[in-house]
Amino acid sequence: MIAKVIVDVPSRATDRPFDYKIPQQLQGWVEVGSRVGVPFGGRVLQGFVVGIADQADVDVMKLKPIAELLDHIPPLSPDLVELASWISDKYCCTMTAALQVMIPAALKGKADSVVTLVEEELENSLIGEEAWLQYIRQNSGSMRMAALQERFPDDAAAIKAAVKEGLLSEQVTIRDRLSVRKVLTVFPPDNEALALEALHNYPARAAKQQEVLRYMLEHKEPVAMTALVEALSTTSSTVRAVADKGLLEIREMEQNRDPYAGRNFKRTEPLPLTEGQQAVYEEIAESLDAEQSRVFLLHGVTGSGKTEVYLQTIERSLQHERQAIVLVPEISLTPQMVERFKGRFGDLVAVLHSRLSNGERYDEWRKIREGRAKVAVGARSAIFAPFDRIGLIIIDEEHESSYKQEETPKYHARDVAVRRARQHGAAVVLGSATPSLESFAAASRIVSAGSESTGAAAARAAGGAALLPMPSRVGGRPMPKVHLIDMRDELKNGNRSMFSRQLHEALLDRLERGEQSVLLLNRRGYSTFVMCRSCGYTAQCPHCDISLTYHQKSRVLRCHYCGHAEQAPEKCPSCESEHIRFFGTGTQRVEEELAKLFPGIRVIRMDVDTTTEKGSHEKWLTMFGERKADVLLGTQMVAKGLDFPYVTLVGVIAADTSLHLPDFRAAEKTFQLLTQVAGRAGRHELPGEVVVQTYNPEHYAIVSAQHHDYAAFVQEELKHRRFMGYPPFCRLIVVTLSDEQLPLLITTGEKLASALRQLAYESGIKGSMDSDGTRFIDILGPVASPIPRMKDRYRFQCMVKYRGNVNANELLKQAISMLPGPQGQPPVQISVDVDPQMIL
Numbered sequence: 001m002i003a004k005v006i007v008d009v010p011s012r013a014t015d016r017p018f019d020y021k022i023p024q025q026l027q028g029w030v031e032v033g034s035r036v037g038v039p040f041g042g043r044v045l046q047g048f049v050v051g052i053a054d055q056a057d058v059d060v061m062k063l064k065p066i067a068e069l070l071d072h073i074p075p076l077s078p079d080l081v082e083l084a085s086w087i088s089d090k091y092c093c094t095m096t097a098a099l100q101v102m103i104p105a106a107l108k109g110k111a112d113s114v115v116t117l118v119e120e121e122l123e124n125s126l127i128g129e130e131a132w133l134q135y136i137r138q139n140s141g142s143m144r145m146a147a148l149q150e151r152f153p154d155d156a157a158a159i160k161a162a163v164k165e166g167l168l169s170e171q172v173t174i175r176d177r178l179s180v181r182k183v184l185t186v187f188p189p190d191n192e193a194l195a196l197e198a199l200h201n202y203p204a205r206a207a208k209q210q211e212v213l214r215y216m217l218e219h220k221e222p223v224a225m226t227a228l229v230e231a232l233s234t235t236s237s238t239v240r241a242v243a244d245k246g247l248l249e250i251r252e253m254e255q256n257r258d259p260y261a262g263r264n265f266k267r268t269e270p271l272p273l274t275e276g277q278q279a280v281y282e283e284i285a286e287s288l289d290a291e292q293s294r295v296f297l298l299h300g301v302t303g304s305g306k307t308e309v310y311l312q313t314i315e316r317s318l319q320h321e322r323q324a325i326v327l328v329p330e331i332s333l334t335p336q337m338v339e340r341f342k343g344r345f346g347d348l349v350a351v352l353h354s355r356l357s358n359g360e361r362y363d364e365w366r367k368i369r370e371g372r373a374k375v376a377v378g379a380r381s382a383i384f385a386p387f388d389r390i391g392l393i394i395i396d397e398e399h400e401s402s403y404k405q406e407e408t409p410k411y412h413a414r415d416v417a418v419r420r421a422r423q424h425g426a427a428v429v430l431g432s433a434t435p436s437l438e439s440f441a442a443a444s445r446i447v448s449a450g451s452e453s454t455g456a457a458a459a460r461a462a463g464g465a466a467l468l469p470m471p472s473r474v475g476g477r478p479m480p481k482v483h484l485i486d487m488r489d490e491l492k493n494g495n496r497s498m499f500s501r502q503l504h505e506a507l508l509d510r511l512e513r514g515e516q517s518v519l520l521l522n523r524r525g526y527s528t529f530v531m532c533r534s535c536g537y538t539a540q541c542p543h544c545d546i547s548l549t550y551h552q553k554s555r556v557l558r559c560h561y562c563g564h565a566e567q568a569p570e571k572c573p574s575c576e577s578e579h580i581r582f583f584g585t586g587t588q589r590v591e592e593e594l595a596k597l598f599p600g601i602r603v604i605r606m607d608v609d610t611t612t613e614k615g616s617h618e619k620w621l622t623m624f625g626e627r628k629a630d631v632l633l634g635t636q637m638v639a640k641g642l643d644f645p646y647v648t649l650v651g652v653i654a655a656d657t658s659l660h661l662p663d664f665r666a667a668e669k670t671f672q673l674l675t676q677v678a679g680r681a682g683r684h685e686l687p688g689e690v691v692v693q694t695y696n697p698e699h700y701a702i703v704s705a706q707h708h709d710y711a712a713f714v715q716e717e718l719k720h721r722r723f724m725g726y727p728p729f730c731r732l733i734v735v736t737l738s739d740e741q742l743p744l745l746i747t748t749g750e751k752l753a754s755a756l757r758q759l760a761y762e763s764g765i766k767g768s769m770d771s772d773g774t775r776f777i778d779i780l781g782p783v784a785s786p787i788p789r790m791k792d793r794y795r796f797q798c799m800v801k802y803r804g805n806v807n808a809n810e811l812l813k814q815a816i817s818m819l820p821g822p823q824g825q826p827p828v829q830i831s832v833d834v835d836p837q838m839i840l
């Protein structure tokens, strides 16, 4: 037997499967999705098996054998391997990169597993007299999987099935990387009578030991050594002394790192659905029952009760014995969100997010793979949750740009979701109060057939996307009234504060009534740099063409791109003036101003500086929920998902900071942010009010947000997109070239662009936007990137715009391979971003 292996070398030149012999003792164990060690270029490297064949393409005698099998249960399933191949095609990345993104970081070393026989399961099993089973018994019921595998090469399938069914329980330790967490645990006395007797006869000088014994007799529950030592302010040697007398037992216990352990989630029952929810629910349920892959765009205004629809459709999926994946943006993966899912489904929920340690993440991942969890809630990468029968994939806040990964592989979780759902015959629900233009166009077929964007193509392939509107709030509550304040008028009237008179009054009002407010500082594009008021000097990173960011706490200037840090200067380095101003993070300034204007006001500030610590998010939100603060002040992270009944005022300090960014989605992002944050007010009994401060009160993004008018915004925005030639009217690929040598970079960029134009011309694709619109490609550039230098490397970019039946990826691959360079590699670094979210 031959295994086709993708070897872990991140280079385009080696990005193809290599053939290896499967040695006798590994036959039956090596599968598609197995992780193996293989000899490659004189070393042993990690690789993934992507195919098994009877015959090799080359002479079998010349093939090297697989050196080792790294895990006994493959970390990837065949459908994920297939998905990786789709990702590598679609996003122009190597297979290795696509495969690596699917497994938890902890799984990069070698797994060592021990299996233990679970006798109780044996009764329900068809297995009984097998030799391997007897062998485990002889080994006191527990042994290393590797030994078992070596001894019974022919029983691979049966042994693996036994693990899957829970007949064998598997404990995995990853060599060098992490181990399953072991906790030293103290067990209460087996023989109580004996222990009681010992307790009374303890010599007086061993009072501490006596205390330990008494404690264990009273508590009767195993307790962690550390906890015991702390509770009795004693030492572990005292506890050991008691154990040495045979009165207690101390053992290492394996522990799953459950990041939510010890938290009690209040169980919730399904709510009777509102009419709007019911209609939507039935549509989705019908598709779940039919087990057909469909895409739904759930367009529900803020507070319309989308989450309840998610919960009940998941329930439906579980009834069909099919699992569910819920993606939420990292930033809104708040305890409040987790609570809603844990509250309904309890331990069936696994949570995956970036704040977990490698070990915690690995444990949650195993919970999914071993079938203990049926619902995975997580950020972007949870789309790869190793479920085997997915019924439903939900993407909440589907418009969020964080669903696009900015590092290689630069995949978009929404498109991966549609693809994965198709593999499983699952339904996809994209939920948002402000759907992305791409998804909206796809679902409502605004854009004509030949000119669809990503979403549309994917949706069509899955049998068409359906638009499910929920236009009103639960309980018929009104949308909050939004006031626009023209800040230019404020200045004219002599108000130089960052608060308009109206916002000032509204805040005072809430303080008097004991209600709460949310204040948003739109930080995109907000200044946090250092500037000299005398000469205009700004502090720049010496390695990147970008301003350094000022961190007030440490008084350090830091570069966001390369991490360069330096002490903030006392005097202007350029003119020696003392008038050098540090603009602390915008939120700090607002906080100071609040304290000045409203003495005694209780403010919780949430921004990158106050939420770096693990659990800090949770801490602040709980505090706010308990009404221990009057104002929740923050950046984007206060805009989404929060549901607090006493919030009756939302203030936006400066609505337009994001409006003029060099990004064709600037208006869309501004509209989304305003709509989302406005939606935090008046979600329960108390009516809400929103004050938006702006310098552009006539801009359609701001006016439409004021009127909660998504349709008006879309209509206007689509006009601009059509005119400028941007998605959803075409698709984009941004190719960034970077190098330390500017001349080489420029000539390579030009060669790439002209090769692309040539190839497009040869395949007969029109190069003009104005052509009837069914099929075109346009290659722009090379031009300097918006950040022209990063980490001492210059950066240039080409933009490819195309639509219709054009295989732009293939053209690009060909063009890149035509560039002259050493060993088939391009002469400069090239990075490809398909369907970019950020054009930097």
Ligand SMILES: Nc1ncnc2c1ncn2[C@@H]1O[C@H](COP(=O)(O)OP(=O)(O)OP(=O)(O)O)[C@@H](O)[C@H]1O
Pocket (backbone or CB within 6 Å): 271, 272, 273, 274, 277, 300, 301, 302, 303, 304, 305, 306, 307, 308, 432, 433, 474, 640, 641, 642, 643, 679, 683
């Ligand atoms: N059927 C129902 N009956 C009563 N209350 C409900 C019902 N459905 C939802 N709610 C309540 O309505 C409030 C708003 O619901 P939810 O937070 O799900 O809205 P949403 O659509 O997700 O809004 P957003 O997009 O702003 O996050 C919540 O407090 C929720 O508990």
Ligand SMILES: [Zn+2]
Pocket (backbone or CB within 6 Å): 532, 533, 534, 535, 536, 537, 572, 573, 574, 575, 576, 577
């Ligand atoms: Zn100066």
Ligand SMILES: [Zn+2]
Pocket (backbone or CB within 6 Å): 541, 542, 543, 544, 559, 560, 561, 562, 563, 564, 791
């Ligand atoms: Zn830098």
